[in-house]
Amino acid sequence: MRPPGPSSAIAVSQELDRVMRADRGRLVSVLASGLRDLALAEEVLQEAAVAALSHWGRAGLPRSPAGWLLQVARRKAIDRLRGAARDSRKGAALAILLDEEAMPEPDGIPDHRLRLIFACCHPALEPKSRIALTLRTVCGLNTPEIARAFLDAEPTMGQRISRAKAKIAAAGIPFAVPDAEHWSERLDTMLATVYLIFTTGYVAGPDKPRDLCHEAEYLIRLIDRLRPADPEIEGALAMMLLTGARRAARIGPDGASLPPGEQNHRLWDMSRITEGRAILARAMARRRPGPFQIKAAISDCQMADDGPDWPQIAALYGALLRHEPTPVVCLNAAVALSEAGDPARGLVMIEELGAALSHYQPWHAAKAALLAANGRTDDATSAYLEAIAQAPTQAEAQFLKKRLLMLSETAPKG
Amino acid sequence: MQYMLLIYNDPAHEPSYGTPEFNEMMGGYFAANERMKADGVLRGGEGLQGVETATSLRIKAGKVETMDGPFAETREHLGGYYVIDVPDLDAALKYAALIPSAHFGTIEVRPLMDYNPNA
Numbered sequence: 109m110r111p112p113g114p115s116s117a118i119a120v121s122q123e124l125d126r127v128m129r130a131d132r133g134r135l136v137s138v139l140a141s142g143l144r145d146l147a148l149a150e151e152v153l154q155e156a157a158v159a160a161l162s163h164w165g166r167a168g169l170p171r172s173p174a175g176w177l178l179q180v181a182r183r184k185a186i187d188r189l190r191g192a193a194r195d196s197r198k199g200a201a202l203a204i205l206l207d208e209e210a211m212p213e214p215d216g217i218p219d220h221r222l223r224l225i226f227a228c229c230h231p232a233l234e235p236k237s238r239i240a241l242t243l244r245t246v247c248g249l250n251t252p253e254i255a256r257a258f259l260d261a262e263p264t265m266g267q268r269i270s271r272a273k274a275k276i277a278a279a280g281i282p283f284a285v286p287d288a289e290h291w292s293e294r295l296d297t298m299l300a301t302v303y304l305i306f307t308t309g310y311v312a313g314p315d316k317p318r319d320l321c322h323e324a325e326y327l328i329r330l331i332d333r334l335r336p337a338d339p340e341i342e343g344a345l346a347m348m349l350l351t352g353a354r355r356a357a358r359i360g361p362d363g364a365s366l367p368p369g370e371q372n373h374r375l376w377d378m379s380r381i382t383e384g385r386a387i388l389a390r391a392m393a394r395r396r397p398g399p400f401q402i403k404a405a406i407s408d409c410q411m412a413d414d415g416p417d418w419p420q421i422a423a424l425y426g427a428l429l430r431h432e433p434t435p436v437v438c439l440n441a442a443v444a445l446s447e448a449g450d451p452a453r454g455l456v457m458i459e460e461l462g463a464a465l466s467h468y469q470p471w472h473a474a475k476a477a478l479l480a481a482n483g484r485t486d487d488a489t490s491a492y493l494e495a496i497a498q499a500p501t502q503a504e505a506q507f508l509k510k511r512l513l514m515l516s517e518t519a520p521k522g
Numbered sequence: 523m524q525y526m527l528l529i530y531n532d533p534a535h536e537p538s539y540g541t542p543e544f545n546e547m548m549g550g551y552f553a554a555n556e557r558m559k560a561d562g563v564l565r566g567g568e569g570l571q572g573v574e575t576a577t578s579l580r581i582k583a584g585k586v587e588t589m590d591g592p593f594a595e596t597r598e599h600l601g602g603y604y605v606i607d608v609p610d611l612d613a614a615l616k617y618a619a620l621i622p623s624a625h626f627g628t629i630e631v632r633p634l635m636d637y638n639p640n641a
Contacts, residue, residue, distance in 0.1 A: 144610075232611060279633055280523045282610035290612070 120164045123173060128157060131174040133246050134217055137224035139181055141283035143201050146227070146245065147273040148185060156181035174217055221246060222334040223283040225327070229298040230281045237272040238301045239308075244269055246330075247323045257308060257320055285335075292340075299344045299400060302327045306348050311501065314355065321352055342391035343401030349384030350407040353377040364506035368410035381411065399431040418448035435464040443474050451481035469498040473508060480515050488515055524565060524607045524634040525614040530598040531627025533572065550622030558606060558617060567604035598627060605634070 132153070139149035156177045170176040182205055189202040228241040236258070243249040243257075255265035275281065286294040302324050309320025328345045335341060357375035360366045388404045406424045409417040425441035439461055446454030455478045458471070465471035476491035492512040499505035537543035558564035576592040592599060601623065608614050611631070618629040 230611075232615075279631075280525075280610045280614070282612050284610070284612070286612065 117165055120161060120169070123169055124157060124160050124164070127173045127177065129248065131177075131217070132248050133221050133224065134219055135174060135178055135181065136245055137220035137283075138178060138218055139185065140227070140245075141220045141223050142182075142205055143185055144280070144283060145201070145277040146224075146241075147270070147277065148188070149181075150245070150273075152181040152184040152188070153177065155184050159184075178217055219334065220283065221330065222285055225298060225331065226285055226294060227276060227281055227283045229294075229301045230276075231294070231297050232279060232281055233272050233275060234268075235301070235304070237268055238297075239304055240265060240269050241272050242301060242327065243305065243320075243323060246327060249318055249323070253318045257312065257316065257318065295338070295340060296399075298331070299328075299340065302331070303344065303348075303400075306352075310351070310355065321348070321355070324348060325352065337394070339391040339394040339396045340398040340400050342387050343398060343404050346384045346388035346391060347400055347404035347407055349380045349387065350404055350411070353380035353384065354411070359503050362506065363503060364510055365501070365503040366507070369416045373411075376411065384408070397427070399428060402428045402431070416447070418444055422448040435461050436468070436470075439465060439468075439471055439474055443477070446478050446481055451478055454478050455482050469495060469500060469504075472498060473504075476508070477511070480511075485515060523610065523614075523636070524605060525611075526632050526634060527567075527604040527606065527614070527618050527621065528600055528630040528632065529602045529604075529621060529623045529627065530630060531601055531623045532597045533599065534597075535626045536623075537626075547622045550620075554617070554620040554622070557620060558604065563606045563608050563613075563617065565605040565607050567602065569602035570600060573599045601627070 135153055136146070136149050139153060140146045143149050159180055160173070160177060164170070164173075186202065186205050189205065225242060225246055228245055229238045233241065240254050240258075243254050244251070249257075251266045251269060252262050254260075254269075255262045258265070260268075305320050305327065306324035309316070309322070309324060312320065314321065325345075325348055328341070328348055332338075332341050332345050353376050354368060354371060356377070357371035357373075358365055360370075360372075384404065385408060388401065388408060391401050391404075402424050406421055406428070409421045409424065412420075422441065422444035425437065425444050429437050429441055438457065442454040442457035442461070445457070455475075458475050458478050461471060472491055472495035476488050476495050479485075479488035479491055489512065492508055492515070496505050496508045496512070499508060537547050555564070555567075558567075573592040576590075578589045578591060578593050580587050604617075604621075606614060606617055608617065611633075614631050618624065618631050621629050623629065
């Protein structure tokens with residue numbers, strides 16, 4: 109304990125702010141896994157923070173501010189649960205808490221964030237709720253920030269988050285790391301959630317107040333630290349580093365998006381590329397291939413010294429198809445095959461996907477490129493126009509318009 | 523926590539009597555039952571007769587209205603249920619996956635209300 113004295117309100121609130129930023133996820137994870145109730149965990153932590161302001165102001169900062177908050181939050185939870193102990197499940201949570209309370213806190217606060225992340229990414233929750241809840245509880249984003257990132261109204265997002273928390277408590281979603289039998293399936297769901305956070309940020313661009321690419325990278329690094337030496341977690345981290353490395357180069361000076369092969373290499377982030385490649389090599393040395401490792405390798409092959417290594421990329425998409433036999437992966441495989449020198453076969457594959465993907469803009473864009481590669485200028489033109497009409501961003505529309513222009517310049521009408 | 527596993531399926535997609543698939547389904551139900559009993563989680567469970575035996579009732583303006591047929595006219599019908607007592611949803615989902623009808627129908631997993639007024 110520091111010597112008592114008049115500690116200034118500013119110092120106390122700054123310290124509280126720092127602890128709540130740095131340790132909030134860890135504190136919530138410890139409280140929630142004991143209480144089995146995320147909403148209650150957050151509420152009692154908030155109450156403890158309010159209590160800290162007046163208590164620390166009077167008595168000085170405790171030796172371990174985070175430990176103090178945890179202890180006070182637990183006591184507040186015990187008080188609340190005593191009131192509601194007629195409910196047998198709350199009785200069980202109370203017993204756990206009283207146990208924890210009786211045990212002297214070890215040197216550090218245990219880190220149960222992996223349990224927390226698995227609970228937030230549970231397949232019993234809607235995919236969008238998984239994202240929102242993970243950003244809220246693990247990354248500490250507030251509801252307005254999450255609503256803005258997904259272009260949702262704030263009350264709608266608030267309701268989504270509280271519904272998800274209520275379901276965790278009512279349906280008994282566990283705060284636990286899944287057992288070996290369900291590990292890979294649950295890990296896939298979790299990594300898909302983090303990846304969706306990453307791609308949402310990638311498309312939105314870095315000028316948002318909370319950069320979702322940054323949050324996704326924070327999450328995947330945290331998961332890698334809490335569960336080291338898992339090749340798919342490493343693969344996901346490598347993929348985000350390698351793809352994220354090209355972020356500053358993905359839109360050209362004219363505002364049109366650029367494929368990796370046409371980007372200005374000097375804008376690539378070499379430190380991210382180096383780190384991504386090292387992590388990917390480490391993952392692959394474990395000899396347990398998986399979709400994220402393959403996606404990372406594809407992203408890496410886009411940045412080969414002499415331009416994208418299309419034969420290798422086509423082979424990797426073939427491997428990815430065995431893990432994820434989805435129309436979207438098949439579409440990418442067809443494009444790679446065409447770039448690797450077989451546009452005729454690529455076009456056949458694309459046309460076979462029409463039934464599944466005709467409402468998917470990238471299908472129209474890929475079809476246009478492959479029709480052009482096969483010399484079918486008129487068909488390519490109408491496919492480009494369709495792809496431009498459906499383009500999700502201005503930069504993408506700009507890119508497609510340039511391609512369309514090149515088509516009319518190089519190929520005389522036949 | 524107690525969960526009800528509600529078994530929904532479309533009778534048109536059920537294996538028919540006398541086929542190897544039917545025998546497999548019966549064996550699967552038997553095995554699921556035995557497993558739930560051996561693990562000490564089974565609290566109850568019954569199969570229901572077909573929806574053609576169902577009668578629905580509601581009271582409108584104090585008057586009982588009785589109707590032939592199930593509550594909802596859907597292709598998938600409630601065909602039976604189990605009640606199990608397990609620690610959490612993951613455990614409940616594990617038992618739900620043992621129910622053979624999951625292969626051709628849907629198992630809805632719902633926690634029971636926990637009043638427990640005497641605790």
